Amino acid sequence: MSQVIRIEENLYQRLATYSKGFKTPSQVINKMIDFYEMKNNIKPIIGLVKERPKSLEIIYYPNNDINNFKKLLIDKKMAYINIHKVSGESKIIEWNALRFKDSSDVENNLRSGYLRSWKDKGIFKAELSTKKDDLL
Numbered sequence: 001m002s003q004v005i006r007i008e009e010n011l012y013q014r015l016a017t018y019s020k021g022f023k024t025p026s027q028v029i030n031k032m033i034d035f036y037e038m039k040n041n042i043k044p045i046i047g048l049v050k051e052r053p054k055s056l057e058i059i060y061y062p063n064n065d066i067n068n069f070k071k072l073l074i075d076k077k078m079a080y081i082n083i084h085k086v087s088g089e090s091k092i093i094e095w096n097a098l099r100f101k102d103s104s105d106v107e108n109n110l111r112s113g114y115l116r117s118w119k120d121k122g123i124f125k126a127e128l129s130t131k132k133d134d135l136l
Contacts, residue, residue, distance in 0.1 A: 002005035053086055053124035056115065058107070070106050072130040073097050081114055082135040084125040092135055095128075 007015075018028045024036070060069035073079050079095040093114065100109065111118075115126055127135055 052119045052134040053122065056123065057117050057125040058115075058126045059111070059125070060106075061127065061131070066106055069128060069130070073100055073106070074102060076130045079128055079130045079133045080135055082127040083109075083114070083123055084127075085122040086124055087122055092132065 012025070015025045015028050016043060018031075019025065023031075041134075060066050069079075077096075077098050077100070079097060080092055080112075081095055082090060082092045084090045095114065110126065110128075115123060118124075118126075129135055
């Protein structure tokens, strides 16, 4: 999926000086970023944003036991989710589970909510706990 960005005319003209042949401004920007990352010894993230994980790992604390986690979630009515992405980003979010009950399904809830479209978002792992300290 491509995005539209607006740049000043003088910057566009500068980009055009590096666009030889059939190179587009996007290709020139990509080449400049590649050069910058190489020169500064930065691990390239090209492809990681577009990379779609093949599977989703879900870890439940304590002891990776979904049933125990569910009991704690029903009791505490909230949990924390540490979402890991292929880009290297990870973020802890709060799950407000006030309406979660014994008949609710943990994984279906996650996959229709916080982990919906996990492949498109680049999510490859989610850790869940009712204690934030478990995820730090």
